[in-house]
Amino acid sequence: MTNATRPDDLERQVAARLAERDARFTQSRRHVVRFLDTADGPISASGLHAGLDGAVPLSSLYRTLSVLEEAGILAREHDADGTARYELAEWLTGHHHHLVCVRCGAIEDVEIDAEAETEMTGLVARIAARRGFSATGHRIDIEGRCPACRSQ
């Protein structure tokens, strides 16, 4: 998923968010943010490690990821294997859902129609309320076979 605004804005927003927390916008953090900005779905720590060509050692990478996550800059989730995957938080990229290939495990971002999204939000609030929950959001994973895996 691509940043919703100009490239510079993304880094400016991230820098500001980090500054609020007295955290520095260091090389590793910048590398991670830039890499995730070009990704089209959530990436694992080892995927990032490889994608950054080993520039950031794994232990430092994990520390970087947890700082960015705690600052609300990244969102973490877990794929079917239980491996953590990270992506830019929705206030930076816009609300979206995931297309998950049940065969190869690939995950891609997708957006759904605004009206469908509005309906979902209403539906979700109603269902939650029925159980005494106050809804704060929702997550939809569309499971299927990706183009490559469709042909077996």
Place this chain on the structure above:
Amino acid sequence: MTNATRPDDLERQVAARLAERDARFTQSRRHVVRFLDTADGPISASGLHAGLDGAVPLSSLYRTLSVLEEAGILAREHDADGTARYELAEWLTGHHHHLVCVRCGAIEDVEIDAEAETEMTGLVARIAARRGFSATGHRIDIEGRCPACRSQ
């Protein structure tokens, strides 16, 4: 979530499915199936271990869980912490979604209206097709605060 049919039917179906695979319906497997049948959401291995009062040692429990999962009797997913949680597969319980408390991590099963479900299925197929995916299913997590966590 409660079994959709008579209690006996659940165990009969599980036994049959295991038999097809030349696997036995042993004590541990029966314990796990019974416990999950009374649960109202997916449970972790350690939750089961505790729930079964240590009757099944963890290593055996993990083996039990993977046999049942591979037989299609259980579905595995991962919670926000990345811990695996198990529940009876949907062909045994019916299609449903999850209500997830963003504060305490509790997960409860919920069903949504049949019409909403039908709409979702259509929407999902459309979105998937647009990306060259063939949709096989969908998963919705409703995030919110549970009754206990609502009051902080």
Place this chain on the structure above:
DNA sequence: TTCCTTGCAAACGATTTGCATTGGA
């Protein structure tokens, strides 16, 4: 009896942390 299943202990792999060193504001 025949294998599948179990249980213990050791092995694994993803993630985390202690500690001395480095680097950014």
Place this chain on the structure above:
DNA sequence: TCCAATGCAAATCGTTTGCAAGGAA
């Protein structure tokens, strides 16, 4: 300068596996 951030190595923790003993068909 000064404290946050880094990198290495060791420690965790959930989960998996080797192997000998036990149990269901």
